[in-house]
Amino acid sequence: MSETTLDTETYWSLGAEISDTKAAIDLPIDKIWQNRQFTAKLVNPANRRKLTVIIVGTGLAGGAAAATLGEAGYNVLNFCYQDSPRRAHSIAAQGGINAAKNYRNDGDSTYRLFYDTVKGGDYRSRETNVYRLAEVSANIIDQCVTQGVPFAREYGGLLDTRSFGGVQVQRTFYARGQTGQQLLIGAYQALERQVAAGTVKMYTRHEMIEVIVTDGRARGIVTRDMVTGKIEAFTADVVVLATGGYGNVFFLSTNAMGCNVTADWRAHRKGAYFANPCYTQIHPTCIPVHGETQSKLTLMSESLRNDGRIWVPKKAEDCGKDPRKIPEKDRDYYLERIYPSFGNLVPRDIASRQAKNMCDEGRGVGPEVAERDGEGNERKMRRGVYLDFSDAINRLGKKAVESRYGNLFDMYKQITAEDPYELPMRIYPAVHYTMGGLWVDYDLQSSIPGLYVAGEANFSDHGANRLGASALMQGLADGYFVLPNTINDYLAGAPFDKLDKNNPAVAEAVQSATDRVKTLLKVNGSRTVDSFHKELGHIMWEYCGMERSEEGLKLAIGRIRELRKEFWSDVKVTGVNEDFNQTLERAGRVADFLELGELMCVDALHRRESCGGHFRTESQTPEGEALRRDDEYLYVAAWEFASTGGAPVLHKEQLNYKAIELKQRSYK
C-alpha cells in the first residue's frame, strides 16, 4: 500500500486540530452526562419566554426539541418546508427503535447498547456521545408510551421487542412496520399541543435559505415563503438545525423527494464545520430501478435476508431468462460462496457492495436500464440481483412465509407487478442514511456559537456506519433529552442585543439569499434542474458510493466542477420568485448538492482506508476484505469551507477510545 501520494494542496489543506471541550472525559464514561447536566448553566423559568429559539425541521429531532423547549417556556419558532410538521421524513422509518431496557432479561444494558453502536459504527464515533445516547434510550420509550405511541404489545399488555440488525439481544421496540410514523406522530402531537399553548409558532411551507451570523454568533435565519415567495429574516437568541440527511445528493435514494442539504450547507458556508461528509449508508434490500424516469427508491426491511437466498446467474447470457428456468447448477449464490459462515446475513455494506460487483460484471438481472457511466457515456445495464424465497416456501410452507413477510411481499408486488411467491424478488442497494453532517460538540453545538444541530443533520453518534434501529433513537434523544439539557448553558448568556432588519448582518443575509434566487431565475438556459440532479447522482453513485478509489474520486471531482459550471450557465428555471414555484425550490437545493458532492469526494479521497460502509480499493486485506487503518485515520474529519471550488480546510478531531477496545471486524 503506498503512502499518501496526493497533492493535498490541490484538494484540501490541513488546519488546526479540534476537540470537544464540553464532556469531562477524565470521568468514568457513565458519569459524564450526569456531570454535564450539573455543570451546564441554567435559565430561570421566568426568563425563558424572553428568549427566542429558532428550530428548523419538524422530524423526530426538530419536532421533539420544539415541543420540549416550548414546554420549558422558551419562545420557539419552528420551520418546515412541508405543508404540515407531521410529514417530516422520520415518518418513513419502518423497523424500530432501540432502547436498553433489558425487559427481556437477556443481558442487555446501557453499556451493551453503547458497545454495539460504537462497533456498528466501525469505531469512528465519539465514545461520550454514544454512551449518552444509550443512557437516555430508556427514557425515550417511557416518554413515547406516555404520549400514546401504540407500540406492539404482548398479550399481558406489556411491550413486545425484537432483535434487529444482527444484534443478539431483543431491544428493538416497534409499531408494526411503521415505527417512524408512530414516533413522529407522537412528537407532532406534543408539538401541536405547544402551538395551541402559544409557546411554539409554526411556520409551514417555509424553506430556510440562509443563516444569519453576527459577532461570531448564529442569530437567525432567512426563509423563503414557498407560497408567496417572500424572502424574510427571523432573528433569535439561538438557532437549531434539525434538517435531516443529504442522501438525495445521489438523486436516487430512499429519502423523501424534498430532503436536502441546504440548511446544513448554508451554515457550512458561514463557518460551521462539516464532519465526515463521505459517510453514507447504503441499504442492500431496495426495489431496483425500473427506468430512466425513476424518481425515488423504496426500501424493504432487511429481515428478508433471514429467509431469502441471494443469487445471480453464473453466465451473463442467462440474465435475461425467466429465473425459474435457470437450473441450480447455473446459479451463483455468491454471498454463500464468498462468506460461508455468514452467508446471506453479511452486514449491509458487504451485501450491497457484492450486489453492485455482480451487476458490474454483467451478471445483474431485471430490465436493462439506460444509465450514464462516470464519463457521461450512456450504457444499458441490468441492476438487480435475485432474492429467492422458493427454498423457504418449500421448507416452511407458503403460509409461514406469508406470516413473516406478507406485507413486504404485497408492497413489492404493488410496485413491480411481480409476485414474489412465484418469481424471485429483485433487489438492489440504495442510499438510505447519511452518518456525516455538521460537526457538533457534546452539547450539539456546531463550530458557530449559538448554532446547534440535531438528528441526522449532525454527525454525532453513528461513526462510519449506523446500527439498525438507532436513527429514531438518536433523533428523539437529541430532541427530547440532549438539547433541552445543553442549550440552556448557552442561553444563560442571553438575551443578546435585538437585531432589526437594518442590521448589516441581517440585511446582508437577506440580500445574498435574494440575489441567489434572482440569479437562478435569470440563467434561462436549456437544461432542466432534474437533468443536472440526475447527472450529479450518477457521478456520486459511481465514484463516491460503496467503493471508492483515488483515480475515480479525482475524476468525479473534475466532473462535478464542470457540471456545476454548466448548471450556473445553462439551467432552466421557469416562473418567478413571487409564486408557488417548485422548480425554483429544487434548483436551489440542487445548487447546494453540487457543492456538497465535491466535498464528499474530497473527504472520501483523503480517507485512504476501508471503514464502515465504505470500501477503499487501496485499503484491503490480501483476501480482498475491508482494511480499516486506525494508525492513520482514527479521527473525525471536520471540514471548514474555504470558497466555492476552493480547497477546504481539514480539522481533525482525534477519537479516544477509553471505555472500549478497538477491534477489526471479520465476517469470513
Add this chain to the structure above:
Amino acid sequence: MKVTLRIWRQAKQDAQGRMVSYPLDGVSEDMSFLEMLDLLNEHLTKQNEEPVAFDHDCREGICGACGVVINGIAHGGEHTTTCQLHMRSFADNATIDIEPWQAGPFPVIKDLVVDRTALDRIIQAGGFISANTGSAPDAHAVPAPKRESDKAFDAATCIGCGACVAACPNGSAMLFTSAKITHLAMLPQGQPERYSRVKGMIAQHDEEGFGGCTNIGECSEVCPKGIPMETISQLNRDLISSLFKGTGK
C-alpha cells in the same frame, strides 16, 4: 404507452381555474403516477411552460403529502396513496382527469396543491396526551391490553392526507378526527383527557367549516390506510358520553 391528461390549472387561490388537456407520450407502465407527472413537467419546462404544481414528498405512501382526485376518485380508487398508484392501472390511450381535493376548508394554493392546515388545527384542539418531556413513568408502569392497543394502532395509521374530506359529499373531516379520537381513547394514557378531547376537536372541526357526517362511507372507501367507519361510531359514543361528564369546555 400514451395518455391524455386533463389537469386542473389554477394560478393562485383567488384566480379562476380550468381544466387543461395535455397529451403525453413515452409513459411506461412501471412508472408511478407521480413519475408520470414528473415526465409531463419535464416536457412543459422544456417548452417554456409552467410545470403543474402538486404536493408530494416521501413517495412511499406514508407522509400523506400527495393526493389528487383521479377520474373523480380521491387517490384513484386503488386503496393506496396517489404516489403508490402505477401507470399499469391505466389503459393505453386513456384520458385521465386530475383535480385537487375540493372542500371549503381546503383552499387551492396552486393547481393541484391545497392548504390542509385546518387538519393541524383540529389536532391542536386536543389531539394529544398532555405529558411534558421527562415526566413519564416507566413504560411498563401501565400495561395496555393488546386488543385495545392494536385497535389504537389501526386508527393511528391515519396519514392526514385529507382524502376522506375530498371524497365526502358533505366535506366532512369526521374520519380524520375520529381516527385520532379512537387512537387515544383506546389507550390507558389517553383516558384523563378523553372526553374534553372529543369536545374540543369536534368544536374545531365545525369551526373550520367541515361538514357533518351522515354515514355515507365514501371516506373509508378511499382511505389509503383503510381507517374503518367504526372509528366514527367510537367518536359519536365518546361525544355523547362527554355530555354527561362535565369535563373540559
